[in-house]
Amino acid sequence: MANSPSEEPEYDLAVIGAGPAGVAGAVTAAELGLAVALLDAAERPGGQFYRHPHPALGAARPQALHHDWGTFVDLRRRLAASGLRHLAGHHVWTVVPAGPEGPWGVHAVTGADGGGPLVRIRARAVLLATGAYERQLPFPGWALPGVVGAGGAQAMLKSGLVLPGNGTCSVGVRSRAGARVVVAGSGPLLLAVATTLAAAGARVPAVVEASDYLGYARRPGALAAQPGKLAEAAAHRAALWRHGVRLRTRSAVTEVHGADRVAAVTVSRLDRDWRPVRGSGRRIACDALAVGHGLVPQLDLALALGCATRRTPDGASALDLDTHQRTSVPGVWAAGETGGVGGAQLACVEGELAGLAIAARLRGRPAPTAIRRARSLRRRRDRMRAFADVMARTHAPGPGWSRWLDDATEVCRCEEVTAGRVREAVADHGARDARTVKLLTRAGMGWCQGRMCGPAVACLAAQVPGTGLPPSPERRPLAVPVPLGVLAALDEPPGPGDGTG
Amino acid sequence: MAHDRNPARLVGAAPGPAFEITFDGRPVPALPGQSLAAALWAAGILAWRTTRVGGRPRGAFCGIGHCFDCLATVNGTANRRACLVPARPGDTVTTQEGNGHGELAV
Ligand code: FES
Numbered sequence A: 001m002a003n004s005p006s007e008e009p010e011y012d013l014a015v016i017g018a019g020p021a022g023v024a025g026a027v028t029a030a031e032l033g034l035a036v037a038l039l040d041a042a043e044r045p046g047g048q049f050y051r052h053p054h055p056a057l058g059a060a061r062p063q064a065l066h067h068d069w070g071t072f073v074d075l076r077r078r079l080a081a082s083g084l085r086h087l088a089g090h091h092v093w094t095v096v097p098a099g100p101e102g103p104w105g106v107h108a109v110t111g112a113d114g115g116g117p118l119v120r121i122r123a124r125a126v127l128l129a130t131g132a133y134e135r136q137l138p139f140p141g142w143a144l145p146g147v148v149g150a151g152g153a154q155a156m157l158k159s160g161l162v163l164p165g166n167g168t169c170s171v172g173v174r175s176r177a178g179a180r181v182v183v184a185g186s187g188p189l190l191l192a193v194a195t196t197l198a199a200a201g202a203r204v205p206a207v208v209e210a211s212d213y214l215g216y217a218r219r220p221g222a223l224a225a226q227p228g229k230l231a232e233a234a235a236h237r238a239a240l241w242r243h244g245v246r247l248r249t250r251s252a253v254t255e256v257h258g259a260d261r262v263a264a265v266t267v268s269r270l271d272r273d274w275r276p277v278r279g280s281g282r283r284i285a286c287d288a289l290a291v292g293h294g295l296v297p298q299l300d301l302a303l304a305l306g307c308a309t310r311r312t313p314d315g316a317s318a319l320d321l322d323t324h325q326r327t328s329v330p331g332v333w334a335a336g337e338t339g340g341v342g343g344a345q346l347a348c349v350e351g352e353l354a355g356l357a358i359a360a361r362l363r364g365r366p367a368p369t370a371i372r373r374a375r376s377l378r379r380r381r382d383r384m385r386a387f388a389d390v391m392a393r394t395h396a397p398g399p400g401w402s403r404w405l406d407d408a409t410e411v412c413r414c415e416e417v418t419a420g421r422v423r424e425a426v427a428d429h430g431a432r433d434a435r436t437v438k439l440l441t442r443a444g445m446g447w448c449q450g451r452m453c454g455p456a457v458a459c460l461a462a463q464v465p466g467t468g469l470p471p472s473p474e475r476r477p478l479a480v481p482v483p484l485g486v487l488a489a490l491d492e493p494p495g496p497g498d499g500t501g
Numbered sequence B: 001m002a003h004d005r006n007p008a009r010l011v012g013a014a015p016g017p018a019f020e021i022t023f024d025g026r027p028v029p030a031l032p033g034q035s036l037a038a039a040l041w042a043a044g045i046l047a048w049r050t051t052r053v054g055g056r057p058r059g060a061f062c063g064i065g066h067c068f069d070c071l072a073t074v075n076g077t078a079n080r081r082a083c084l085v086p087a088r089p090g091d092t093v094t095t096q097e098g099n100g101h102g103e104l105a106v
Helices: A020-031 A069-082 A150-160 A189-199 A214-218 A220-224 A227-242 A300-305 A344-362 A372-395 A399-404 A419-427 A434-441 A454-462 A484-488 B036-042
Strands: A006-016 A036-039 A085-087 A090-097 A104-110 A118-128 A132-134 A147-149 A181-186 A206-209 A246-248 A251-257 A264-269 A282-285 A288-293 A295-297 A309-311 A317-319 A332-334 A410-412 B019-023 B026-030 B071-074 B077-081 B092-094
Touching: A006 A020, A006 A090, A006 A104, A006 A344, A020 A036, A020 A069, A020 A118, A020 A344, A036 A104, A036 A118, A069 A344, A090 A300, A118 A344, A132 A150, A147 A150, A150 A181, A150 A189, A150 A288, A150 B036, A181 A189, A181 A251, A181 A264, A189 A206, A189 A227, A189 A288, A206 A251, A214 A220, A214 A372, A220 A227, A220 A372, A251 A288, A251 A399, A295 A317, A300 A332, A332 A344, A344 A372, A410 A419, A410 A454, A419 A434, A419 A454, A434 A454, B019 B036, B026 B036
Parallel strands: A006 A036, A006 A118, A036 A085, A118 A332, A147 A288, A181 A206, A181 A288, A206 A246, B019 B092
Antiparallel strands: A090 A104, A104 A118, A132 A295, A251 A264, A264 A282, A309 A317, B019 B026, B071 B077, B071 B092
């Protein structure tokens, strides 16, 4: 039957996501003797951070697009040597327990954009390493072609060797003058994106950061414990300086200009609450705008399983994890950005910790509290988590950002719902949360299921005083789009091959 | 100065030979290993879809399969995410209008 998934043998552990956290967790568990399946939507391991050119592009120096490429080379070597099963091109859309603590049925669609055959694997434990996606805050003109996610611009550059804007060349394609790309939003990713774009030939007229960097200075302890981060930031600043890139803090792109593609942006200064300062707007000509306001944990699978969450200092929801990376659901662990956005190094450490803990658990041994390796990993994790909290607080969206919107601004890109209609739903029809706004306006009901507009809609609906952020994580029944026939086939029939016990 | 730099040079790329795809009937070069969206960007094309309600142009936004802004009709099949689908020699990409099923309207 076309709709029934092909069965895979049962594994000890299914790891979902092959970014730094997932690969580190999977190889650690496999090296300790577990039978591990590593499922990921992409063709190659690395996740978004270690995204790299397709082998057919023959990149001799992929490290030129990365910091810390050596860490990934090492992980990749361990992955190859571990004998674990790497299931590439597998978009996991649900995880279903067969009993109160598993085993788990992990369901995936396959192929480049999910059109391929269905697969289900079974595992005694699950490690969620699903990473994060970019937080977007709307503003007039942000749906114009040439406006791209800051992370998206970097992803397209890392994997396809292209720049947004006017088609700055790659090999075999006519060379043109470098595109002018303004980089804007908030968070440490912006500096990395701007540096990489400039190194790859883009002209970056400005990096526009909505916060200032004073938040870091207010927590000198956390910063001092992470000298590497300081050095990294300094290196980015130096590179930007070399490329003649101006960094404007406490500023935002509040409007994009252009008929059918980006021609210019308006940059405004912001007050403490991120409200644009009247009369401060200045126009900058450009071919593209790369924009993003940090990252939010991607929790679809975890929320569907009922994992408890916590609120991070930037108002996002992350998984609530214990010291061994366990979620509140027995049999389910998590590592990396799912537990709060903190970067690739932290993700590797957490993945390894989770791998150790899962191996101990499945072997019926006590959690690895005392062993040296785990102790030193935990110390590093706690230091990096503390820094991640400072980072989140520093770049948390201020409540005034909604002043960037006029009533005609599209908030939901898929369903083309404007800010005016969302405000109407709130003011005239009493909507107080994203769900009610969704029912009244269709915001968040389109293809992306609110991934792009969710945080913005929830904020406009809630108008929580003193915060620009949504009150609770959004639940989505499906983690990736799935044909209806697939849902009909999901009944997890008990029977031969069920592997319970 | 910026003119001498480009992504391929940055990573020392030596790709396989370029091949051709078409976008709305016009030839567009692509490199093996590039997604359709990357090939279109490299050719300076930023939009390959018009929206259902306002008929407004859209192209790639998130670049990683989340936003669905990059939907295109590829070899006659609508609603393919161009940022995920690899380019293959002879692919035809056509601007997708509305929900992509206009030609099926009854
Ligand atoms: S650009 Fe977002 S899904 Fe393709």
